[in-house]
Amino acid sequence: xxxxxxxxxxxxxxxxxxxxxxxxxxxxxxxxxxxxxxxxxxxxxxxxxxxxxxxxxxxxxxxxxxxxxxxxxxxxxxxxxxxxxxxxxxxxxxxxxxxxxxxxxxxxxxxxxxx
Numbered sequence: 297x298x299x300x301x302x303x304x305x306x307x308x309x310x311x312x313x314x315x316x317x318x319x320x321x322x323x324x325x326x327x328x329x330x331x332x333x334x335x336x337x338x339x340x341x342x343x344x345x346x347x348x349x350x351x352x353x354x355x356x357x358x359x360x361x362x363x364x365x366x367x368x369x370x371x372x373x374x375x376x377x378x379x380x381x382x383x384x385x386x387x388x389x390x391x392x393x394x395x396x397x398x399x400x401x402x403x404x405x406x407x408x409x410x411x
Contacts, residue, residue, distance in 0.1 A: 313373040316361040320379045320394075322386045323359030326351050350385055358393055366397050 324346060332342045350356075358366070365375045381387045 311374060312376040314365075314368050314375050316365050316375070316377040316379065318361040318377075318379050320358075320362050320377060320381050320390055321360040322390055323357050324351060324355055325357065326355045347384075353389065356386075356389060358390060358397075362390070362394070369397070 332339050361377055361379055365377050368375045381390055
């Protein structure tokens, strides 16, 4: 699905001042007793744990390309983004937050979510 209710590729005839080309992501900021081990398997296990039982949304914030796009929109630029937003708990959170951000409220936001 997409933010405008259509399936598949999002298209827009709007002009943009800047287009971000990157993944949109959610940062999770939580206190930890210690950093995870450098071992890739240990880090993968932590990511799987966070996906299976996400922390409360108070620990989430938009990250990556979202920060730049929101800041540019607040400065009056017409922005768009090309990237992937997952159709999982984090993607739905991002979609919900972007819907009310200055980026989306200016009518210049176009993003698609998918599997």
